[in-house]
Amino acid sequence: MINSYDANRWKRFDEWDERPLRHDQFAAEDPENGFSAFNGAADPSPGLKVENGEVTSMDGVAARDFDMIDAFIAAHHLDVDVAEEAMAIPAEQLARMLVDMNVPRAELVRLARGLTPARLAEAVAQLNAIEIAFAYSKMRARRTPGNQAHVTNAKDDPLQLAADAAVAVALGFDEIETTMRVARNSWSNALACCVGSVVGRAGTLFQCSSEEAEELEIGMAGFTSYAETVSVYGTESAFIDGDDTPWSKAWLTAAYASRGIKMRCTSGAASELLMGYHEAKSLLYLEARCLCIQRGMGSQGTQNGGIDGAPLASSIPGGVREIWAENLLAVWLDLECASGNDARHSESEMRVAAKVLPFLIGGSDLICSGFGSILKYDNSFNPSSFNGEELEEFLVLQRDFEADGGLTSIEDASALDLRRRAIDALSHVLKDLNLAAPTEIMKRSVAAASGSNDTKSFTPRDVAMISDKINRQRITVLDVIRSLHRGGFVPEAQNLLFLVKLRVSGDYLQTSAIIRDGHVISAINDPNDYTGPGTGYRLTETRRKELAAIRNVLDREEVLRREAASEPAEARAIEYSTMGPAKRGTDPHEVVVGISPGFGTKIFRTLAGLPLSKVLKALRDGIEKEGGRMRLMRIRHTADTSFLGLSAARLSGSGIGIGIQSKGTAVIHQKNRLPHNNLELFSNAPVTSLDHYHALGENAARYARGELPAPVVVLTQGEALGARFHARVALTYAIETRMTENNASPEMVEINFLGDT
Amino acid sequence: MADRPLTRNDFPLAEKFPNRVTGHRGKSLGDLTLETVLAGDVEMEDLRITPNALLQQAEIARSAGRAALAQNFERAAEMTRMPQEEIMKIYELLRPGRTRSIENLLDITQRLRFDFEAPLLAQLVEEAASTYEKRGLFTTRY
Structure with missing residues (x-):
């Protein structure tokens, strides 16, 4: 490990140096040497003189001094019939016309034929980036875009x-x-x-x-x-x-x-x-x-x-x-x-x-x-x-x-x-x-x-x-x-x-x-x-659907199909038995785990892909390691983590409960706290491992003993977990919320781990 | 085809007048089929645009307010009469420093006018010649 106490540079700059962006070379503005986007040192002022239908001077250059580009533009671009009218319009006004949807494209196109290069440049330079973008969309020639x-x-x-x-x-x-x-x-x-x-x-x-x-x-x-x-x-x-x-x-x-x-x-x-x-x-x-x-x-x-x-x-x-x-x-x-x-x-x-x-x-x-x-x-x-x-x-x-x-x-x-x-x-x-x-x-x-x-x-x-x-x-x-x-x-x-x-x-x-x-x-x-x-x-409905049809799109049926695929393995690993309405416990060492309605019934893996049977086993082992006892109940009136946890805590003899959703989001709660003021929250289910659930169980048992353990921290590597999982989260969660019943009371659940789990 | 000048409403010609759009040997679009191609009845000449089609496109462009584009089509219509080597030879002479004197370009304008009945192209070359002289472009570059 590098001793950074006496470093003479903030380490963030080293990291920035490694970004692809830093391969780009940036240049200082230097109008004399041509490095200017909008304001060249030698950019001319716009202007046009026409005599007897002939251009006699354009953008500050007299016709006799025209270079071949000036000469070509004067002869072939400038429409002298429009020029006088067009050049009389100040650049600011032309700029406003470009972004004004009430000024038709055709009118602006007509005027452009009478504008010199310097005036054209002066007009668009008035526009900020979003105005340029809008004006482009209004002014482009063909309606249908292509590539x-x-x-x-x-x-x-x-x-x-x-x-x-x-x-x-x-x-x-x-x-x-x-x-x-x-x-x-x-x-x-x-x-x-x-x-x-x-x-x-x-x-x-x-x-x-x-x-x-x-x-x-x-x-x-x-x-x-x-x-x-x-x-x-x-x-x-x-x-x-x-x-x-x-x-x-x-x-x-x-x-x-x-x-x-x-x-x-x-x-x-x-x-x-x-x-x-x-x-x-x-x-x-x-x-x-x-x-x-x-x-x-x-x-x-x-x-x-x-x-x-x-x-x-x-x-x-x-x-x-x-x-x-x-x-x-x-x-x-x-x-x-x-x-x-x-x-x-x-x-x-x-x-x-x-x-x-x-x-x-x-x-x-x-x-x-x-x-x-x-x-x-x-x-x-x-x-x-x-x-x-x-x-x-x-x-x-x-x-x-x-x-x-x-x-x-x-x-x-x-x-x-x-x-x-x-x-x-x-x-x-x-x-x-x-x-x-x-x-x-x-x-x-x-x-x-x-x-x-x-x-x-x-x-x-x-x-x-x-x-x-x-x-x-x-x-x-x-x-x-x-x-x-x-x-x-x-x-x-x-x-x-x-x-x-x-x-x-x-x-x-x-x-x-x-x-x-x-x-x-x-x-x-x-x-x-x-x-x-x-x-x-404007998109037609057919085209809109074509654009929407990218690869690997998730829907509710797909979530259920994927879950159904892991159901048989879970059926071989764990048996849930419903034992009737849950009662408040009296054992001061117990930790009540409240599971969500779809836990092990419709959903069988957490977002991290962990089988729910293994998650429950990790929780139980953690609780028991610290001398606690796990009691399981299914909460039926809510699928919200906080309320799962609080409901469990209020039925717990120790006053400590764990709430866990089928997707793996979990909380440690205490019976007399406000719903969202929990003891510990595991919100990043996709990166939560069995070790984390084990530690969660340990901590819950230690809270039950009246201790104040160090909270378990689930580290992320900065993954955009929302992007990776939220579609599935929303679909999974909707499956669970659809299973809730108002005023339904919690049910005792006994589990039996089968096989070698 | 209509006797009046064409407008944007006559576009596209291939759809509005399929039997009156023809290639260089007079074959209409309707004659250019897979069958006639396979039978060897179609040559590249039949797939070449005619001066007439270009002039019609010029009318359409002008009716849409695009005079400069129309003029290009009109120059192109004149160019359909020129063989490819001739076109490329004149292009080469129009590049900077390819000839030491204005006379060479002015000779070409004569040929364009009289051999190819191409007054618009002649005018373009004439204009180039006088600008090149003013700007000292008649100095060889290699």
Whole structure:
């Protein structure tokens, strides 16, 4: 043991140092060096001058001095017909309009077209965190919320990709995104996820994040249906460093649409800071510029909200509020918003959950722009806020708040079937198209595996060869559809055809489009119409029940079933005989034990799992060890511990009684005390052991002798016992209270321990 | 399809006008079935969006107040006439420092106008060219 008397540090700091939180690095606010969420040293004052329909100055910069970002925003974002009216509205008033449910979304969206980046930033900066969250929920474009998954693995193993894609689809993700560990594996990843994503249901959009030209080619071969890799930056130098300009990105934006592929841009706080070109401007102002560019380019949407810069943004004071604020700007600018919550911004699970909450409870087009549906180590984008490990926590959060996070639980049994189906489908296609020949061992290892550490599947070299063949042989989605059909995977062939047909009409190119139940829904036909309580997105009763249906839910029947299972063993261990009404005792050494109505009749184990026969034996042995004598009676008018104890004490010759509920909660009482002023209480039944009950018996006998023993202490390790047990406690206790009878008098009970107990 | 400009009420086109939405070779959505795919009657060209569909989506976007999105669809409609290599070649030239002189970009605007009947794309490249010149982007980066 360390002698801590002369320590020079409070030991709590050492413990805090060990918390996951302390892996997070925090940065000081330093606006000159770009470390400011809202108030950059060089943030301009909002302003706009328009002469003869031409912008002559914007946010303090004259048109002749515009950098390429200013120039693009002035030409493509600003609507000079609205600008004069919009810019005349003070930021405070715009902020109030954003949180005013009586001001329709459409009106604010109209005004945004006439607002400069500095004014947009100034307005949302007025809002506190909860106001930003509310405004986001009101302003997002599509009414129905959705979600997006990452599907990747550390080996780029196509069999695992197919299986994991099918699981992601079953969980309800509207979009799935893959990327590779090795760039040349892109075609293999695309084929594998494409096949997996059509198992079980049609309409999950899929993207393969890779180099621009190749990504478009993969899209043109029909394997993918959307893209979100068109990055935008808020300073000219960062943009150039990113090897693009607003015009080259606008060109790409049109290119995707021209091939019928859905596309959104990407931008997020602190990317400029990471790239070393922040111009001493705040995260929010730079992001406002990014978003105005995206709207101006005619992108239908954005992946926005920190994204890869989220960890850095979150290191700055107010950084997470800023991330929420930029998401609000995105939807105010009428863009589909895949609201980040992907790159994990913290090692602290509390910080992660706190950050996602507004999007979970208020909805978002895609709540996570990459929820890791796979394990952290398999995520080729880096760990997400939520991953395969924490997926059930997200499902429970949905249930807690009755909030639609876009996901639905999957059943234990069906998950494996689904994985096998996806693996079989892809294996068939790989063989049929002469790409590879997966073995039974490979297939089986992947089906059951949680992550790639558990698989015996393709080697990285195999995958590169598969990928090269797909590319070289110019295999298209039509070849895959025909192959699936040849292998008897007819529903999958149908689903894949449905998906590629979407590109012919281009319906899913409109803002915030996803596919639900075989139909395109978007901001056009499913617009967010929130105008106060009762409007906007509301759960249907069916959906509410889906969200509630998580695994391992306890109910009364389940409690009774579990108890019934332990009844036979107890019947072999103890015999209770009712001996008629209980009388007051006269023996000064007796301790009366009052048991509850369901004790040994309906309930047979304590919350700690101890058979009640053993508990009674421990009590008796303890009492007798200290020279006392146990007398047992069943109390029938109450199941409350205090009253069980007091009733027992008042019938006890020594005036000392023990009250014990079937779940194991116990009390030592004395006849002339007030009901809740007992001698000792054992309230933590789940951690109360037989030794504790033995000691309780000893102490009761010593009180009977008039001694004052040291109270028995049941130590906890800080377990959230309420979370672990209270549902069962409430159900068990309700079973007992239902058995009570008003004015029923206690009955003497004689017990006989059977066998070797 | 309606003679009037389309509005948000005409969305989604695939459901409202399934037999009038066609791919590049004129096949309608109704012709694109598993049977025709299996029979080898469907090619990737049949799954390509047409300029017409993009212009219709532009009308819908405009009716929903999204002029910038509509303009992108209109540029995209022009781009459907361009081969993939051409699109990627021009994209490459639009990246910073890929060409030393404004002339190269202005040549492209000519080609866009006359070879591809793409005045909107030409305008976009023209605008880029003049901004790049002002901002000194015609310096090679590698």
